[in-house]
Structures are given as C-alpha cells and as structure tokens.
Amino acid sequence: MTILDEINNNKRREVAEAKKLVSLEQLKFSPFFKRKINSLKTTLKAAGASGIIAEYKTKSPSKGVINEQAEVVEVSSAYTAAGVSGISILTDRQYFGGAFEDLAKARSANPTTPILRKDFMLDPYQVYEAKAHGADLILLIAASLSKEEMLELSETAKELDLEVLVEVHTEEEIEKLNSLVDIVGVNNRNLKTFEVDLETSVKLGSLLPQDMVRISESGLSSVENIHYLCQAGFDGFLMGENFMKTENPGQACKEFIELLRK
Numbered sequence: 001m002t003i004l005d006e007i008n009n010n011k012r013r014e015v016a017e018a019k020k021l022v023s024l025e026q027l028k029f030s031p032f033f034k035r036k037i038n039s040l041k042t043t044l045k046a047a048g049a050s051g052i053i054a055e056y057k058t059k060s061p062s063k064g065v066i067n068e069q070a071e072v073v074e075v076s077s078a079y080t081a082a083g084v085s086g087i088s089i090l091t092d093r094q095y096f097g098g099a100f101e102d103l104a105k106a107r108s109a110n111p112t113t114p115i116l117r118k119d120f121m122l123d124p125y126q127v128y129e130a131k132a133h134g135a136d137l138i139l140l141i142a143a144s145l146s147k148e149e150m151l152e153l154s155e156t157a158k159e160l161d162l163e164v165l166v167e168v169h170t171e172e173e174i175e176k177l178n179s180l181v182d183i184v185g186v187n188n189r190n191l192k193t194f195e196v197d198l199e200t201s202v203k204l205g206s207l208l209p210q211d212m213v214r215i216s217e218s219g220l221s222s223v224e225n226i227h228y229l230c231q232a233g234f235d236g237f238l239m240g241e242n243f244m245k246t247e248n249p250g251q252a253c254k255e256f257i258e259l260l261r262k
C-alpha cells in the first residue's frame, strides 16, 4: 500500500464520520455559501502577477514537522501582502497538521485572495465542506480518482461556484481531465515515493491542451526554478516548504517575490 492509498483510506473514514456529525443541509447554512469567489485562474493571468501560490502547511508525510509555531492568520496575511497570486491551505489534520478552522481563518483575513482547500477529495460532501469554510477552489488529485469520479466532483464544484484544480503526475492521468477543469497542476513530487523532479512539469506541460492554465507544484525553492518553469509555459508556482520551514514564512515569501521581480 502506498502512502497515498493510506491517506485516502483514512480520508474515507473521516468523511463517513463527518457526515454523521454535520449534514449537507447544515453545511449550507455557512455564510461563506453566499460569497462570490476569487478566481485563481483570473489572478494568474493578470498583468504583473507574481504567479506564486504560497502554501500554509505545518507538517507533511515526506518531511515530518515543518513548522511548530506558525499561525495561520499571520502567515496568510503576510503572503497576501507579499503579492502572492493565491494561497493554499492544508485542511488534512492527520498527515499535514491542517484544519478547517485554518481555512476559515485565512478566508476571513484575506477577503480578496484566491484560496485553495488543499486536501484529498473523494466525495462530493467534501466539496460542500470546502465551500462552507470559505475556499475559492478545490484540488482533485488524478492519481486518486477515476475519470467518472473527477467529473462528478467537478460538477459539484461548479454547482457551488468553486474553481477546480486538477493535479497530475503522469501522462496517463492527463486523460482524466474534463471540460470543467479550470487549472491543471503538475506535481513534481511523486506522492508514492516523495521523489521530486522539475522535469515532470516540463514533460507533462508540453502534453497539456495549449490554452489550459497550468501551475507547477512542489519542490520549488529558487528564483531560477521559477524562471525555468515560466519559460516552459507555466502560469503559477505552488510553494510550501520553502517558506514554511523558515521562522517567518510571510517574510520569506516577501523576499522571494521581491527577488523574482528584480
């Protein structure tokens, strides 16, 4: 069994429990259901966009504890002030130390920044959870879902006016895309082995539909990485650990974007 299988099995149990505690109807009472979303697709294509999507993540299966003292409102607000194009908030508690409250807090602190709910989505119920806690977009990991499941989850997202980011890591997974997908993310990290290779982005990027907004995810740590991927046609760059492993992730992000703009 791979770590991804393990995470997904745990997620199925969590979702079954959550459904017993909070019904879909109850989730719909959240005031966040009434807000209009901030489009990541739009901010990534805007003139002068940094393209940086900064992630809030305190631990991970590949690195263990990354940051013990970070505070989500402080970090996410600093990310926005630094000029990010979007923010990614981990909501998986078991493996990534995340929480729904982190998402809701980041939302309230950053009313105009696009925010991704980063989790392992397997059930339409989770799309409602994302909406109820203030997300603008959801992540669908192609390695975990069939083409049919991806379509069903994409349809639910569209019903709730959420954007859909699909993560791919292999050529075969590109076949699972559908017309409701807003953004494709190429994960440089193999979720089965944790190995990171930027060439994954370059190779799969060339196989994606030309007009598809695309981002490169994981293992990015230098301005050179970003320039390289920009030349390969990428519009966005998802960075977590590089900022979160520092004492002041917001400041690290600010300095990075300043360097990028030089």
Ligand SMILES: O=P(O)(O)OC[C@@H](O)[C@@H](O)c1c[nH]c2ccccc12
Pocket: 055, 057, 118, 119, 141, 167, 187, 217, 218, 219, 220, 238, 239, 240, 241, 242
């Ligand atoms: O911390 P990094 O190497 O900069 O990576 C960020 C992000 O890409 C990574 O956290 C990630 C990519 N896809 C995921 C799917 C689930 C959880 C986490 C992820």
